[in-house]
Amino acid sequence: MFVVLGATGNTGSAVVETLLSKKQPVRVIVRSAEEAVQKSGVEHVVLLSSVGGHLHGGTGPIRAASYGEHALGCIAKRLTILRPCYFMDNWAPVIGAAKAQGVLPTFIAPPAKIPMISTKDIGRIGAEQLMAGGYGKQIVEMAGPEEYSPDQAASALSQILRKTVTAQHAPLSAVVPTFKSFGFSDEAARLFEEMYTAFSKGAIGYEHPDKLVRGTVTLDDALRTMV
Numbered sequence: 001m002f003v004v005l006g007a008t009g010n011t012g013s014a015v016v017e018t019l020l021s022k023k024q025p026v027r028v029i030v031r032s033a034e035e036a037v038q039k040s041g042v043e044h045v046v047l048l049s050s051v052g053g054h055l056h057g058g059t060g061p062i063r064a065a066s067y068g069e070h071a072l073g074c075i076a077k078r079l080t081i082l083r084p085c086y087f088m089d090n091w092a093p094v095i096g097a098a099k100a101q102g103v104l105p106t107f108i109a110p111p112a113k114i115p116m117i118s119t120k121d122i123g124r125i126g127a128e129q130l131m132a133g134g135y136g137k138q139i140v141e142m143a144g145p146e147e148y149s150p151d152q153a154a155s156a157l158s159q160i161l162r163k164t165v166t167a168q169h170a171p172l173s174a175v176v177p178t179f180k181s182f183g184f185s186d187e188a189a190r191l192f193e194e195m196y197t198a199f200s201k202g203a204i205g206y207e208h209p210d211k212l213v214r215g216t217v218t219l220d221d222a223l224r225t226m227v
Helices: 010-021 033-040 062-075 088-101 119-132 150-161 172-181 186-200 219-226
Strands: 002-005 026-029 044-048 078-083 103-106 114-117 137-143 166-169
Touching: 002 010, 002 119, 010 026, 010 119, 033 044, 033 062, 044 062, 044 119, 062 078, 078 119, 088 103, 088 150, 088 219, 103 150, 114 119, 114 137, 119 137, 150 166, 150 219, 172 186
Parallel strands: 002 026, 044 078, 078 137, 103 166
Antiparallel strands: none
């Protein structure tokens, strides 16, 4: 029996779909991860963390992932930590702007190629790690088939939408007001500003870049699904 927390999200649902497609028994629960592990006595835990999860400060919301790694590392008998990079699915909220205005807003420098991965790949790899059983503490750092830039995302959308789409670089000073307009508190918005600033300086990266596990979903395929 495999127990999945957070199964309603993009990644969690992909984990469940992969397990069910392999005829594996699945139970979905909603409670804190620490409480679930302690009460169930589960032998192997697969934790969705983030690139930079090994860092302990200056990473914005990634700090929560770092805390999760430490907390579960203290109680899980076998722990597999998944550290994906920038989600391709993060482009979904701005596809409307691409359709309506021909622009793709981004806080990432348009020509900068960075690791991106589809949540479908994260979910598949997570399910595979669950079925493998794990041993000790393992870290699985992930990326897509190749690195992509916002310019490439805009180019792909231009072909998909059959209209010119241009990546529009927003300054880091716009992070806080943008996220507050989405309903985030000032404190939460400033955490995202901290994260984007750290990424722009190259302060957040993989702990073991030579051992990356690469997914198979391309950015073009992911964007077509979103559109």
